[in-house]
Amino acid sequence: MIDRFLAARDTVEPPLDDAELVGILLGSVLGADQNILSVASKIAYVLLCRPVLWRRLAAEPGIAPRLVDELIRLIPLGNISAFPRIAGRRIELADGGVEEGDVVYPDAFAANRDPEVFPEPLLIDPDRTGKRHLQFGYGMHHCMGAALARMEIAELLTTLAAEFPTLTLDTDPAGLTWDSGVVLRRPVTLPVRW
Template identity: 40%
Template sequence: MSDTGPKACPYPFGEADRLRLDPRYAEARSRQPLLRIRMPYGDEGWLVTRYEDVRTVLADPRFSRALAARSDEPRTRPVGSDDSGILGMDPPDHTRLRRLVSRAFTVRRVERLRPRMAEIAEGLAEEMLEQGPPVDLVEAFALPLPVTVICELLGVPYADRERFRRWSEAFLSTTALSAEEIDRSFAEIYTYMHGLVELRRAHPADDLITGLVEAGDAQDRLGEEEMVKLAIGLLVAGHETTASQIPNFVYTLLTRPGAWERLADDPGLVPSAVEELMRHIPLGASSAFPRYALEDVELSGGVVRAGQPVVVSLAAANRDPEIFDDPEELVLERASNPHIGFGHGPHHCLGAQLARAELQVGLRTLLARFPDLRFAVPEPELSWKSGMLVRGLRAMPVTW
């Protein structure tokens, strides 16, 4: 990036404060929609915050994710991303891998899984009732629901869930863990998943890992390393964000007078409420996974030159007043809601339909079984994650 360009400002703007979106995002979106930034590590880059610009960067083939592997990408942690997996690919390589696993996450297949999700959620709620308040919603409900679902879908032993949690923290850590701890966790989960692939090769089952093995061995469409990294990515992404969003949803509703009670009285609003909560909640603590311009590209705030990296703010885009009426307000019955909480373009969240169903089922179950749910401690005493790529509560003691 040329030294004659605008001076870069430090980014992230500050430590994530619960689910509050820093007002500097709105200021950038209004005044500097193409903002030059310097993250704690890597090269300088650009931050885009307007909805249409964000969609362009995420979907336009003039922007490359794969080029990050050959660059010192802007980032918030000392170690770079492992960009040899699907998250670091461009089409057509990305398209080939995505097609292999996308059939597991179609709307039709997810709907067939919904009764099992409801069964799991009801069982967890029943255990909460039997235990009696106070209960940590994170440990008792938000984490085991998506972990159980993704373990059954992939064919991964649920008994190993505590190891998944530790490994997932490494994947999502910015400052919470050291570079050595992150590297060690990466090596451990790779060895673990390679062992599961070998197990399914010897003993096939009706699960997604077996499907990946068959695609690689019998159909010669998937290399061994691609297979293992795909399984790791699905395991980590398949539970961590949903496990964070369930308590984020509950927190957001409980801190707005009457919102929880309204949904409990009218559960038909749950689908639109889930979409609105996805739009309104800034799940990411900051921006990540930069794209590199393959040629000069003009955005609303100026020109990104070939070779320059760009990061996007989904949260800022989801509050763009050019797209959303009353964007700062939580409107549970919002009719038109083209949010990009699950991303956009080739890297749109592969498990979006699965996550959407889990969030709907989880929220509906909690509303039905705990219509008078409330915090068991004063709200300021709730414990939040820090030094992570995603926002969420470490614990949420609740009562009813």
């Protein structure tokens, strides 16, 4: 992939410089491989801590995409809510103003749990309808790997639940060690039994 980006860097206008290439590659690695690993392991953790959800997934594999999306809404990717943005113009808010050029830290965690948008926001409801969550960003800041992540995680969980419908967590959840980086957060191990 790196070789392809390097070979094609001059085919766009303006050509991509090294910093832009590094940004695209970092976004691709974080947005695909590491995000999928982190989110899949956290979703598996939640489902195994809530056996009724695991059993429902095993009995109704068609809910996997909706269940994954609902859990993505609730489970933060890491310890930061979203990458900072720079205000392109002055914006007046109820609590004051944001000036053009100010650094803004959007709070996707709070937005995805807003009870005015998501009734009973902490309830895991794969049958929830309504507005989309903001875990993958929005508009031009939407994650490049969102569709692939949803598809891979749903396929992984559907396959696991079909193969191991009695899968359970084989440890006290409170005793799990977590990799808690700035961007990504996930269990280091996820001991299971069936």
